[in-house]
Amino acid sequence: MNKNTKPTIIETKNLTIGYTSKKSTTVVCKNINMSLQKGQLIGLVGANGIGKSTFLRTLTRVQPQISGSIFLDKKLLDTYSNSQLAKTMSVVLTEQIASKNLSVFEVVALGRQPYTNWLGKLSETDMRMVNLALEQTNIGALKNKKCYELSDGQLQKVMIARALAQDTDLIILDEPTTHLDMYHKAYILKLLQKLVKETNKTILFSSHEIDLAIQLCDTMVVLTNNKVITDAPCNLISAKVFEALFPSDLIAFDTKTGSFRVKK
Numbered sequence: 287m288n289k290n291t292k293p294t295i296i297e298t299k300n301l302t303i304g305y306t307s308k309k310s311t312t313v314v315c316k317n318i319n320m321s322l323q324k325g326q327l328i329g330l331v332g333a334n335g336i337g338k339s340t341f342l343r344t345l346t347r348v349q350p351q352i353s354g355s356i357f358l359d360k361k362l363l364d365t366y367s368n369s370q371l372a373k374t375m376s377v378v379l380t381e382q383i384a385s386k387n388l389s390v391f392e393v394v395a396l397g398r399q400p401y402t403n404w405l406g407k408l409s410e411t412d413m414r415m416v417n418l419a420l421e422q423t424n425i426g427a428l429k430n431k432k433c434y435e436l437s438d439g440q441l442q443k444v445m446i447a448r449a450l451a452q453d454t455d456l457i458i459l460d461e462p463t464t465h466l467d468m469y470h471k472a473y474i475l476k477l478l479q480k481l482v483k484e485t486n487k488t489i490l491f492s493s494h495e496i497d498l499a500i501q502l503c504d505t506m507v508v509l510t511n512n513k514v515i516t517d518a519p520c521n522l523i524s525a526k527v528f529e530a531l532f533p534s535d536l537i538a539f540d541t542k543t544g545s546f547r548v549k550k
């Protein structure tokens with residue numbers, strides 16, 4: 287399918303993000319105009335401290351924008367009720383899960399909260415969705431383990447399974463590959479790519495793994511000091527966008543391999 291024919295899932299108009307206190311306002315990024323299409327794997331990249339987490343926290347309504355608008359499925363994000371939002375978007379932020387005493391199954395089942403009654407009793411559909419999420423992330427064998435018994439890579443799969451069990455069109459993850467070794471970074475991002483293909487969900491994640499994101503993403507959002515650029519990785523390479531991401535004294539982007547190299 288031509289990517290231009292896919293409908294938009296999330297769009298920002300003149301969005302300014304940052305932090306407001308009684309005394310002052312700190313702008314992190316201003317006038318972000320971005321449109322992301324459904325059914326894609328989308329990587330958000332940028333240097334340390336540029337504002338990736340702030341951006342994702344704003345898109346997921348964890349913190350308010352300073353100004354401008356966010357549209358989710360063409361509807362203003364601010365107008366969603368909490369329950370509507372929980373059925374449209376699932377979120378995995380960097381904070382560790384509250385209780386590592388829970389079993390893998392119990393954590394994944396938390397994803398069904400928007401659908402269960404106040405007792406939290408799981409219906410047949412809920413059970414089916416939890417088991418499907420465990421299967422899609424290949425962690426069925428771990429389901430009775432306590433989360434404190436898991437490695438960081440296994441825990442990340444559990445958080446992805448919880449988001450899948452929530453059964454939303456959009457999944458947003460902040461740095462899902464932090465603390466993982468090279469193999470597991472690639473494993474998790476490949477898993478996200480597979481899930482997009484199998485389920486036609488949209489997955490937006492932030493990462494410092496620019497080389498991997500270039501290889502696996504349909505679209506990348508690049509945050510720089512003065513603008514936000516959204517395009518297919520090959521177009522971003524041609525436009526020399528990655529060259530401008532970091533100071534050029536230590537590393538350089540190699541257009542041929544699509545990766546960064548240390549200057550000798």
Ligand SMILES: Nc1ncnc2c1ncn2[C@@H]1O[C@H](COP(=O)(O)OP(=O)(O)OP(=O)(O)O)[C@@H](O)[C@H]1O
Pocket residue numbers: 305312314332333334335336337338339340341
């Ligand atoms: N609670 C806060 N109050 C004020 N400023 C903050 C707050 N949290 C973050 N910032 C500032 O906002 C800017 C963007 O931070 P953010 O964490 O969004 O960047 P990031 O791109 O996710 O960084 P990293 O890649 O290092 O995780 C930074 O200058 C940071 O100091």
